Amino acid sequence: MPSLKHIRTRIGSVKNTQQITKAMKMVAASRLRHAQDRLGRARPYSGSVRRMISQIAAHAGEEAHPLLAQRPAKRAQVIVLTSDRGLCGGFNSNVIKAASRYIDNTQVDESLQEVRDQHEHIELALIGKKGTSFFNRQDVEIRQEHLDVLTQPSLERANDIGSTVVADFIDGNLDAVFVVYNEFKSAIQQNVRVEQLLPIVPAPIEEGDTQAGEFKYEPTKNEILDALLPMFVNVEIYRHILESIASEMGARMTAMESATKNATDLIQSLTLQYNRARQAAITTELMEITGGAEALKQS
Numbered sequence: 001m002p003s004l005k006h007i008r009t010r011i012g013s014v015k016n017t018q019q020i021t022k023a024m025k026m027v028a029a030s031r032l033r034h035a036q037d038r039l040g041r042a043r044p045y046s047g048s049v050r051r052m053i054s055q056i057a058a059h060a061g062e063e064a065h066p067l068l069a070q071r072p073a074k075r076a077q078v079i080v081l082t083s084d085r086g087l088c089g090g091f092n093s094n095v096i097k098a099a100s101r102y103i104d105n106t107q108v109d110e111s112l113q114e115v116r117d118q119h120e121h122i123e124l125a126l127i128g129k130k131g132t133s134f135f136n137r138q139d140v141e142i143r144q145e146h147l148d149v150l151t152q153p154s155l156e157r158a159n160d161i162g163s164t165v166v167a168d169f170i171d172g173n174l175d176a177v178f179v180v181y182n183e184f185k186s187a188i189q190q191n192v193r194v195e196q197l198l199p200i201v202p203a204p205i206e207e208g209d210t211q212a213g214e215f216k217y218e219p220t221k222n223e224i225l226d227a228l229l230p231m232f233v234n235v236e237i238y239r240h241i242l243e244s245i246a247s248e249m250g251a252r253m254t255a256m257e258s259a260t261k262n263a264t265d266l267i268q269s270l271t272l273q274y275n276r277a278r279q280a281a282i283t284t285e286l287m288e289i290t291g292g293a294e295a296l297k298q299s
Contacts, residue, residue: 004281007274011267018263024087025256032187032249039184039242046239049232054202056221056228065225066170067200067233073118073176077143077165078102079197079237080135081181081244082128084151091182091190091251092130098192099124099131099180103140112194115176125161127241150245158238165237166230169198181240182247188254190247197236200229 002010057068080099082092101107103124108116125144126132132145144164149157168174177198182190 002273002277004274004277007270007277011270011274014263014266014270018260018267021256021259021263025253025260028249028253028256032246032253035242035246035249036184039239039246042235042239042242046232046235049228049235050203053200053225053228053232054204056224057202064222065229067166067198067229068202068225070199071175073115074120075174076119076122076176076178077125077168077174078122079125079127079161079165079177079179079240080131081150081179081240082126082131083244083248084129084148086130087255088248088252089255091248092128094190094192095180095182096131096134098194099135100138102178102180102194109194112178112196115196119176125165127161149241150248153238153241153245155234155238158241159234162230162234162237165198166233174198179237179240181244182251184243184246184250187250190251195240197233200232 057064063069078099080095082095086092102112102116103122105116105119121141123141123143124135125146126135126142127146127149129147132142132147135142144161146157146161149161165174165177169177176196178194179197180192180194183193184190
Protein backbone atom coordinates (compact mmCIF):
# COMPACT_ATOMS: atom_id res chain seq x y z
CA MET A 1 0.00 0.00 0.00
CA PRO A 2 1.36 3.50 -0.82
CA SER A 3 2.58 5.53 2.12
CA LEU A 4 0.58 8.45 3.53
CA LYS A 5 3.22 10.89 2.25
CA HIS A 6 2.99 9.45 -1.27
CA ILE A 7 -0.80 9.75 -1.29
CA ARG A 8 -0.66 13.35 0.04
CA THR A 9 1.81 14.22 -2.70
CA ARG A 10 -0.46 12.75 -5.37
CA ILE A 11 -3.47 14.64 -4.04
CA GLY A 12 -1.51 17.90 -4.12
CA SER A 13 -0.32 17.20 -7.66
CA VAL A 14 -3.84 16.43 -8.91
CA LYS A 15 -5.19 19.60 -7.25
CA ASN A 16 -2.54 21.68 -9.02
CA THR A 17 -3.48 20.06 -12.34
CA GLN A 18 -7.14 20.72 -11.61
CA GLN A 19 -6.43 24.42 -11.14
CA ILE A 20 -4.67 24.50 -14.52
CA THR A 21 -7.52 22.74 -16.33
CA LYS A 22 -10.07 25.08 -14.71
CA ALA A 23 -8.09 28.11 -15.88
CA MET A 24 -7.70 26.69 -19.40
CA LYS A 25 -11.45 26.02 -19.56
CA MET A 26 -12.23 29.63 -18.59
CA VAL A 27 -9.75 31.01 -21.14
CA ALA A 28 -11.17 28.77 -23.88
CA ALA A 29 -14.73 29.84 -23.00
CA SER A 30 -13.76 33.50 -23.25
CA ARG A 31 -12.00 33.02 -26.59
CA LEU A 32 -14.91 30.94 -27.87
CA ARG A 33 -17.29 33.86 -27.42
CA HIS A 34 -15.00 36.14 -29.44
CA ALA A 35 -14.55 33.45 -32.11
CA GLN A 36 -18.32 32.97 -32.38
CA ASP A 37 -18.81 36.72 -32.82
CA ARG A 38 -16.29 36.85 -35.69
CA LEU A 39 -17.70 33.71 -37.28
CA GLY A 40 -21.23 35.08 -37.00
CA ARG A 41 -20.18 38.08 -39.06
CA ALA A 42 -18.18 36.08 -41.63
CA ARG A 43 -20.81 33.48 -42.49
CA PRO A 44 -23.48 35.89 -43.83
CA TYR A 45 -20.85 37.82 -45.79
CA SER A 46 -19.52 34.66 -47.41
CA GLY A 47 -23.05 33.52 -48.23
CA SER A 48 -23.94 36.87 -49.80
CA VAL A 49 -20.83 36.83 -52.00
CA ARG A 50 -21.60 33.27 -53.13
CA ARG A 51 -25.17 34.25 -54.08
CA MET A 52 -23.86 37.23 -56.02
CA ILE A 53 -21.42 34.99 -57.88
CA SER A 54 -24.21 32.52 -58.62
CA GLN A 55 -26.41 35.21 -60.15
CA ILE A 56 -23.63 36.54 -62.38
CA ALA A 57 -22.27 33.10 -63.34
CA ALA A 58 -25.76 31.87 -64.24
CA HIS A 59 -25.74 34.26 -67.20
CA ALA A 60 -22.01 34.44 -67.89
CA GLY A 61 -21.21 30.69 -67.95
CA GLU A 62 -18.09 28.74 -66.92
CA GLU A 63 -15.98 30.27 -69.69
CA ALA A 64 -16.40 33.74 -68.16
CA HIS A 65 -13.52 33.20 -65.72
CA PRO A 66 -10.75 30.59 -65.19
CA LEU A 67 -11.79 30.03 -61.55
CA LEU A 68 -15.17 28.76 -62.75
CA ALA A 69 -13.72 26.38 -65.35
CA GLN A 70 -14.43 22.71 -64.68
CA ARG A 71 -11.69 20.36 -65.91
CA PRO A 72 -10.44 16.87 -65.01
CA ALA A 73 -9.01 17.11 -61.50
CA LYS A 74 -5.71 15.35 -62.19
CA ARG A 75 -3.60 17.58 -59.91
CA ALA A 76 -5.24 18.41 -56.60
CA GLN A 77 -4.23 20.30 -53.50
CA VAL A 78 -5.69 19.62 -50.05
CA ILE A 79 -5.57 22.44 -47.48
CA VAL A 80 -5.55 20.93 -43.96
CA LEU A 81 -6.44 23.17 -41.02
CA THR A 82 -5.21 22.07 -37.59
CA SER A 83 -4.27 23.95 -34.43
CA ASP A 84 -0.84 24.95 -33.16
CA ARG A 85 -1.48 23.46 -29.71
CA GLY A 86 -2.92 20.29 -28.25
CA LEU A 87 -5.19 19.62 -25.25
CA CYS A 88 -8.31 20.06 -27.39
CA GLY A 89 -9.73 16.56 -27.54
CA GLY A 90 -10.11 15.03 -30.98
CA PHE A 91 -10.00 18.37 -32.83
CA ASN A 92 -6.68 17.73 -34.60
CA SER A 93 -6.83 13.95 -34.90
CA ASN A 94 -10.25 14.05 -36.59
CA VAL A 95 -9.03 16.49 -39.25
CA ILE A 96 -5.83 14.51 -39.84
CA LYS A 97 -7.78 11.26 -40.18
CA ALA A 98 -10.23 12.84 -42.65
CA ALA A 99 -7.37 14.26 -44.74
CA SER A 100 -5.55 10.92 -44.67
CA ARG A 101 -8.69 9.07 -45.79
CA TYR A 102 -9.12 11.47 -48.69
CA ILE A 103 -5.46 11.10 -49.71
CA ASP A 104 -5.66 7.29 -49.49
CA ASN A 105 -9.07 7.30 -51.20
CA THR A 106 -10.74 5.39 -48.38
CA GLN A 107 -14.14 6.28 -46.88
CA VAL A 108 -14.47 9.35 -49.11
CA ASP A 109 -17.82 11.12 -49.10
CA GLU A 110 -20.03 10.02 -51.98
CA SER A 111 -20.36 13.58 -53.26
CA LEU A 112 -16.57 13.77 -53.69
CA GLN A 113 -15.83 10.21 -54.80
CA GLU A 114 -16.11 10.90 -58.53
CA VAL A 115 -13.69 13.83 -58.49
CA ARG A 116 -11.35 11.99 -56.07
CA ASP A 117 -11.01 9.12 -58.52
CA GLN A 118 -9.64 11.58 -61.11
CA HIS A 119 -6.63 12.59 -58.98
CA GLU A 120 -3.27 11.48 -60.33
CA HIS A 121 -1.27 13.67 -57.96
CA ILE A 122 -2.13 15.17 -54.55
CA GLU A 123 -0.16 17.80 -52.66
CA LEU A 124 -0.86 19.39 -49.28
CA ALA A 125 -1.01 22.92 -47.92
CA LEU A 126 -0.76 22.67 -44.14
CA ILE A 127 -2.10 25.25 -41.69
CA GLY A 128 -1.17 24.60 -38.06
CA LYS A 129 1.72 22.90 -36.26
CA LYS A 130 -0.13 19.67 -35.46
CA GLY A 131 -0.92 18.86 -39.08
CA THR A 132 2.55 19.93 -40.18
CA SER A 133 4.18 17.70 -37.56
CA PHE A 134 2.12 14.69 -38.65
CA PHE A 135 2.30 14.96 -42.44
CA ASN A 136 6.02 15.77 -42.46
CA ARG A 137 6.49 12.16 -41.39
CA GLN A 138 4.28 10.82 -44.19
CA ASP A 139 5.07 10.06 -47.82
CA VAL A 140 3.16 12.98 -49.33
CA GLU A 141 4.20 16.18 -51.10
CA ILE A 142 3.82 19.34 -49.01
CA ARG A 143 3.53 22.52 -51.06
CA GLN A 144 2.90 25.08 -48.32
CA GLU A 145 3.25 25.32 -44.53
CA HIS A 146 1.62 28.08 -42.49
CA LEU A 147 2.08 28.34 -38.73
CA ASP A 148 0.39 30.57 -36.12
CA VAL A 149 -2.56 31.21 -38.44
CA LEU A 150 -5.20 30.06 -35.95
CA THR A 151 -3.48 31.82 -33.04
CA GLN A 152 -3.10 35.07 -34.99
CA PRO A 153 -5.89 35.05 -37.59
CA SER A 154 -6.25 37.87 -40.08
CA LEU A 155 -7.71 38.43 -43.52
CA GLU A 156 -4.22 39.32 -44.73
CA ARG A 157 -2.95 35.82 -43.86
CA ALA A 158 -5.94 34.32 -45.67
CA ASN A 159 -5.17 36.53 -48.68
CA ASP A 160 -1.58 35.24 -48.78
CA ILE A 161 -2.78 31.63 -48.82
CA GLY A 162 -5.58 32.33 -51.28
CA SER A 163 -3.47 34.29 -53.75
CA THR A 164 -0.99 31.40 -54.05
CA VAL A 165 -3.79 28.89 -54.59
CA VAL A 166 -5.53 31.08 -57.18
CA ALA A 167 -2.30 31.67 -59.10
CA ASP A 168 -1.50 27.94 -59.21
CA PHE A 169 -5.02 27.11 -60.39
CA ILE A 170 -5.06 29.76 -63.14
CA ASP A 171 -1.57 28.73 -64.33
CA GLY A 172 -2.73 25.12 -64.61
CA ASN A 173 -0.47 23.80 -61.84
CA LEU A 174 -3.62 22.69 -60.00
CA ASP A 175 -6.93 21.36 -61.29
CA ALA A 176 -8.80 21.29 -57.98
CA VAL A 177 -8.37 22.54 -54.41
CA PHE A 178 -10.07 21.11 -51.32
CA VAL A 179 -10.19 22.21 -47.69
CA VAL A 180 -10.35 19.88 -44.68
CA TYR A 181 -11.48 21.66 -41.52
CA ASN A 182 -13.75 21.51 -38.47
CA GLU A 183 -17.11 23.17 -39.03
CA PHE A 184 -18.35 24.79 -35.81
CA LYS A 185 -21.80 23.73 -34.64
CA SER A 186 -21.62 24.25 -30.89
CA ALA A 187 -19.16 24.03 -28.02
CA ILE A 188 -19.68 20.26 -27.88
CA GLN A 189 -20.15 19.53 -31.59
CA GLN A 190 -17.71 20.13 -34.43
CA ASN A 191 -18.14 18.39 -37.78
CA VAL A 192 -15.13 17.59 -39.97
CA ARG A 193 -15.79 18.77 -43.52
CA VAL A 194 -14.00 18.20 -46.83
CA GLU A 195 -15.10 20.97 -49.20
CA GLN A 196 -14.10 21.91 -52.74
CA LEU A 197 -12.63 25.40 -52.88
CA LEU A 198 -11.60 25.48 -56.56
CA PRO A 199 -12.95 25.47 -59.15
CA ILE A 200 -15.73 27.59 -57.69
CA VAL A 201 -19.12 25.94 -58.02
CA PRO A 202 -21.86 28.60 -57.90
CA ALA A 203 -24.80 27.76 -55.69
CA PRO A 204 -27.92 26.82 -57.66
CA ILE A 205 -30.41 29.67 -57.98
CA GLU A 206 -33.59 28.83 -56.17
CA GLU A 207 -36.83 28.90 -58.10
CA GLY A 208 -38.74 32.08 -57.48
CA ASP A 209 -35.65 34.10 -56.55
CA THR A 210 -36.62 37.71 -57.29
CA GLN A 211 -32.96 38.64 -57.91
CA ALA A 212 -32.28 35.87 -60.43
CA GLY A 213 -33.28 37.86 -63.51
CA GLU A 214 -31.00 39.33 -66.17
CA PHE A 215 -29.22 42.57 -65.28
CA LYS A 216 -27.13 45.11 -67.11
CA TYR A 217 -23.65 45.21 -65.67
CA GLU A 218 -21.25 48.12 -65.45
CA PRO A 219 -18.42 47.24 -65.74
CA THR A 220 -18.83 43.97 -67.66
CA LYS A 221 -19.56 40.60 -66.09
CA ASN A 222 -16.03 39.41 -66.75
CA GLU A 223 -14.50 42.44 -65.03
CA ILE A 224 -16.80 41.96 -62.04
CA LEU A 225 -15.84 38.29 -61.81
CA ASP A 226 -12.14 39.19 -62.10
CA ALA A 227 -12.49 41.19 -58.88
CA LEU A 228 -15.11 39.07 -57.13
CA LEU A 229 -13.88 35.49 -57.54
CA PRO A 230 -10.34 35.85 -56.08
CA MET A 231 -11.84 37.85 -53.21
CA PHE A 232 -14.38 35.06 -52.63
CA VAL A 233 -11.59 32.47 -52.40
CA ASN A 234 -9.82 34.61 -49.77
CA VAL A 235 -13.05 35.12 -47.84
CA GLU A 236 -13.80 31.39 -47.89
CA ILE A 237 -10.32 30.56 -46.56
CA TYR A 238 -10.77 33.18 -43.85
CA ARG A 239 -14.16 31.68 -42.94
CA HIS A 240 -12.60 28.22 -42.74
CA ILE A 241 -9.96 29.63 -40.38
CA LEU A 242 -12.63 31.22 -38.17
CA GLU A 243 -14.65 27.96 -38.20
CA SER A 244 -11.52 26.12 -37.07
CA ILE A 245 -10.75 28.63 -34.32
CA ALA A 246 -14.27 28.43 -32.87
CA SER A 247 -14.17 24.63 -33.12
CA GLU A 248 -10.77 24.49 -31.42
CA MET A 249 -11.94 26.66 -28.52
CA GLY A 250 -15.13 24.62 -28.14
CA ALA A 251 -13.19 21.34 -28.21
CA ARG A 252 -10.62 22.68 -25.72
CA MET A 253 -13.32 23.96 -23.36
CA THR A 254 -15.08 20.58 -23.45
CA ALA A 255 -11.82 18.67 -22.97
CA MET A 256 -10.73 20.83 -20.02
CA GLU A 257 -14.16 20.52 -18.41
CA SER A 258 -13.89 16.75 -18.68
CA ALA A 259 -10.33 16.84 -17.31
CA THR A 260 -11.44 18.99 -14.35
CA LYS A 261 -14.25 16.55 -13.56
CA ASN A 262 -11.86 13.60 -13.79
CA ALA A 263 -9.45 15.40 -11.44
CA THR A 264 -12.27 15.92 -8.93
CA ASP A 265 -13.15 12.22 -9.06
CA LEU A 266 -9.49 11.25 -8.65
CA ILE A 267 -9.06 13.59 -5.65
CA GLN A 268 -12.08 12.02 -3.98
CA SER A 269 -10.72 8.54 -4.62
CA LEU A 270 -7.25 9.45 -3.32
CA THR A 271 -8.75 11.16 -0.27
CA LEU A 272 -10.73 8.02 0.55
CA GLN A 273 -7.58 5.94 0.06
CA TYR A 274 -5.64 8.34 2.31
CA ASN A 275 -8.27 8.18 5.07
CA ARG A 276 -8.31 4.39 4.96
CA ALA A 277 -4.52 4.20 5.07
CA ARG A 278 -4.45 6.72 7.93
CA GLN A 279 -7.07 4.77 9.85
CA ALA A 280 -5.15 1.54 9.27
CA ALA A 281 -1.95 3.21 10.54
CA ILE A 282 -3.75 4.48 13.66
CA THR A 283 -5.26 1.05 14.31
CA THR A 284 -1.84 -0.57 13.93
CA GLU A 285 -0.30 1.89 16.40
CA LEU A 286 -3.08 1.31 18.93
CA MET A 287 -2.64 -2.45 18.65
CA GLU A 288 1.11 -2.07 19.15
CA ILE A 289 0.56 0.13 22.19
CA THR A 290 -2.02 -2.29 23.63
CA GLY A 291 0.26 -5.25 22.94
CA GLY A 292 3.16 -3.48 24.64
CA ALA A 293 1.04 -2.65 27.68
CA GLU A 294 -0.10 -6.25 27.97
CA ALA A 295 3.48 -7.45 27.70
CA LEU A 296 4.54 -5.12 30.54
CA LYS A 297 1.71 -6.40 32.77
CA GLN A 298 2.73 -9.99 32.18
CA SER A 299 6.37 -9.19 33.00
